Amino acid sequence: MKAALLKTLGVPLAIEPISDPLAGTGEVIVDVVAAPVLSYALEVFSGERRYPIELPIVPGCGAVGRVRTTGPDATQLQPGDWVFCDPTVRSRDDALMPDIVLQGWSSRGEGGKLLQRYFHDGPFAERMRVPTENAVRIGEIEPADATRWCALNTLLVPYGGLLASDLRAGEILLVSGATGNFGSACVAVALAMGARCVVAPGRNAQALADLKRRFGERVHTVALTGDETTDRKHMQQAAPGPIDCVMDLMPPSVPATTVRAAVMAVRPYGRVVLMGGVGMLGGPGLELPYPWIMRNDITLRGKWMYPKEAVTLMTGLIRAGLLDLGHFDVTTFALDDANEAVAHAAANGGPFRMTVIMP
Structure with a gap:
């Protein structure tokens, strides 16, 4: 598959083929349809913001896509389901004080580094592997609307x-x-x-x-x-x-x-x-x-980030017509143009504006 790779801080993303991700128990492979580009991504990729990331990495933070394959323990998700790939990944071995990382983006503490090494790559790619619980169903949508659903990230x-x-x-x-x-x-x-x-x-x-x-x-x-x-x-x-x-x-x-x-x-x-x-x-x-x-x-x-049930609850607000995704203006780029997308996001941030890569 094709992906945008950050190999060295301060160097443009490399667009090249990498191995397809494989799903194990507790994991899902998602075909990425739309991935938002955060307005400060250029600061992260340049090293100006000293985020604790290990290179090389497929970056990005959150995505909308369709389930491709699931692990053997999935009971509800089906291939073809539209999902939001929640970037907030929590460790599973401490329910009281889980380590938390933003997949493809940042980590915190020694436990976070370990978690990030496994759930490492983000959505600037044709496909990505996420924990089963982080592929949250959003219901049927038109493919053309996937970019607006990236507003969930904000x-x-x-x-x-x-x-x-x-x-x-x-x-x-x-x-x-x-x-x-x-x-x-x-x-x-x-x-x-x-x-x-x-x-x-x-x-x-x-x-x-x-x-x-x-x-x-x-x-x-x-x-x-x-x-x-x-x-x-x-x-x-x-x-x-x-x-x-x-x-x-x-x-x-x-x-x-x-x-x-x-x-x-x-x-x-x-x-x-x-x-x-x-x-x-x-x-x-x-x-x-x-x-x-x-x-x-x-x-x-x-408060940092949001609880696991938040994606489903917010999807309900949108489906009920209480929250209008039409407020967001979206500019899209192909994966081959990921570097242009990062520059555009830096120059065009602000309320209700989104830059989105469509792999």
């Missing part, structure tokens, strides 16, 4: 945070980082889940206006000033009532004060979920006041 990340927050229909959510790629997706998912209102702060006036245009009166935008106290006040005033939950999806480059302004806008007895990157590049941490957390009975938790 939507699932904030969905994991919203599930962790126990967001309930009728509640008010504040999305810190609402004008970013994951933040804008979070707005869409929260509304699909029945949020009464989403408060969307940001500095990009055009992106804020676009959120309002797409989703209407249930989105209340706030232009950030950079002053922590002022911004917090404006967020609270924009909400039609006390803010029940805050979801932070800010990138590492954002000052901690910007994130803290949003986090501390939550009501007493409210919930906060942290999925962003404050402190990852050094500098001050979030530094939330202990008395504020304790006396206001704030629930504060971190």
Whole structure:
């Protein structure tokens, strides 16, 4: 089969034949129909982002395709089934604290390295091997729609945070980082889940206006000033009532004060979920006041990625018409043009934009 190989950091992907993957027990071979290209893929492939990957590797993160063959223990999957290849691979030998890797993309810790060495290659190829539980059925779709279903890759990340927050229909959510790629997706998912209102702060006036245009009166935008106290006040005033939950999806480059302004806008007895990157590049941490957390009975938790059932649940939101994949603009490339796809993704990132390789 043909694949795009990353052999050396800083060198273009090599498009060449490699051996077909073989399925063992607990594994599935999927014919890749569409694979999203993350906007920062070029930074990973150049070595600018020092991801712990072992080369050579067929890269990529997540895909939509059809089951080709299954291992002997599969009981539901059938050849021809449309599936989302969930890149979040969990080790099977510790149910309490599994090691987790993103197949074809990154790993964490020594256990993650071991797991990545086995479930190594990603979807920039005609076929890929995934754990059986990571080939999640999405139902029948038209082949032409496979590229839009790659939006699952983006939507699932904030969905994991919203599930962790126990967001309930009728509640008010504040999305810190609402004008970013994951933040804008979070707005869409929260509304699909029945949020009464989403408060969307940001500095990009055009992106804020676009959120309002797409989703209407249930989105209340706030232009950030950079002053922590002022911004917090404006967020609270924009909400039609006390803010029940805050979801932070800010990138590492954002000052901690910007994130803290949003986090501390939550009501007493409210919930906060942290999925962003404050402190990852050094500098001050979030530094939330202990008395504020304790006396206001704030629930504060971190969340990385999403639970195993999230793909099936989100597929239900899409099938019900509550979440419209039509919001996403997609640009496609052939596998032979993988390097052009990576460059395009770097230059054309942002809310509701996708670059997709179609092997």
